[in-house]
Amino acid sequence: MNDTSNRTSVDGGTVGTLARGLDIVEWVAATPGATVQRLSADLGLSRSAAYRIVGMLRDRGYVVGETELRLGPVIMRLGLQALEGLDIHAVGPEHLRELVDETEETAFIAVFDDDQMCYVMQEEGPQVVRVLSKLGGRAPLHASGLGKAYLSALPEAERGLVVERIPLTGYTATTFTTAPELHAELDRIRDQGWALDDAEREPGVRCIAAPIRGAGELPVAAISVAGPRDRIVAAQSSIVPAVVRTAARISVALGASPPSHPLSHDT
Incomplete structure (x- = not known):
């Protein structure tokens, strides 16, 4: 009986100290010019x-x-280790399946590679x-x-360099084949x-995407x-918010901040 009471007391004290220690670490991270006196207050x-x-x-x-x-x-080392553990291949599949369940269309994830997008994940929709x-x-x-979508999220200087070096091949009548047209489109995508x-x-294929x-x-x-x-x-009015929400959820899982801009449905 006494042993159990002592263990509970010790564990409670340890947990309390741990919680205060974590509070202090978070407070120091958020407080420029932190001092022990200010921390105490x-x-x-x-x-x-x-x-x-x-x-x-x-x-x-x-x-x-x-x-x-x-x-x-130590905080920097732990943070870097945490970032290394954030992998699109680890967090993407579940969200991709949920997106397909919601839209009933095939969904994809692609990464930037050698000035192209490389498909790394695909979840097939139920449609024939x-x-x-x-x-x-x-x-x-x-x-x-x-x-x-990827280009629109790049810093403007980097985006400009990429657009300058890629061939703007015309595949169909709706392809953007000049840099000014493409930049205007990317600005619109960034904003919405x-x-x-x-x-x-x-021809005949339509796609909704988000970075x-x-x-x-x-x-x-x-x-x-x-x-x-x-x-x-x-179905675009329902697909657009589903894609944007899914991209945001994956982004947050990878360490990004939640999006702050309102969603625009302009097409």
């Missing part, structure tokens, strides 16, 4: 408790500094007539929803949060739903 800790816990964190490398506290090298792509297959940046491929590479971002808020991939043009047109 902001977190409601006694000076002695604040100095004791900060001392433990300092000994373990979670915080550094004497008069001014900063995050220590559907659009399919070979995994490892390529799509041109300027003539695919996936490519335009999603891309449209209106039979720009394959997937990583921890640095830069694009790491793109996701799309594609199908016969008439069917996608009829």
Whole structure:
């Protein structure tokens, strides 16, 4: 009986100290010019408790500094390890299946590779007539929803360099074949949060796509739903938000911030 009571007391104290330590680490991360005195006041800790816990964190490398506290090298190492564990192949499939369940159309994820988009995931929709792509297959940046979604999320200077070096081949009557036209389209995509491929590479095929971002808020991939043009047109008002929501969920799972811009349904 006494042993159990002692264990509970010790465990409770340890958990409480751990929670306060985590609170301190998060507070230091968010507080420029952090000091133990300010920490004590902001977190409601006694000076002695604040100095004791900060001392433990300092000994373990979670915080550094004497008069001014900063995050220590252990936090950086753990953060990098966490980022390495964030992989589109790990988080993408489940979200892709949910997108197909919601839209009943085939969905894709592609990554940027050698100035093209490379298909790395595909989940087939239940429709008898559907659009399919070979995994490892390529799509041109300027003539695919996936490519335009990815380009639209790049910083403007980097985007300009990419557009300058890729061939703007005309595949159909709706392909963007000049840099000014393409940049205007990419600006629109950036502002509304999603891309449209209106039979720009394959006649009769329509695609809705959105960029997937990583921890640095830069694009790491793109996701799309594609199908016969008439069917996608009829369901576009529901497909667009589904694609954008799925891209945002995957992005957040990869370390990006939730999107802040409102969704536009302009086509």
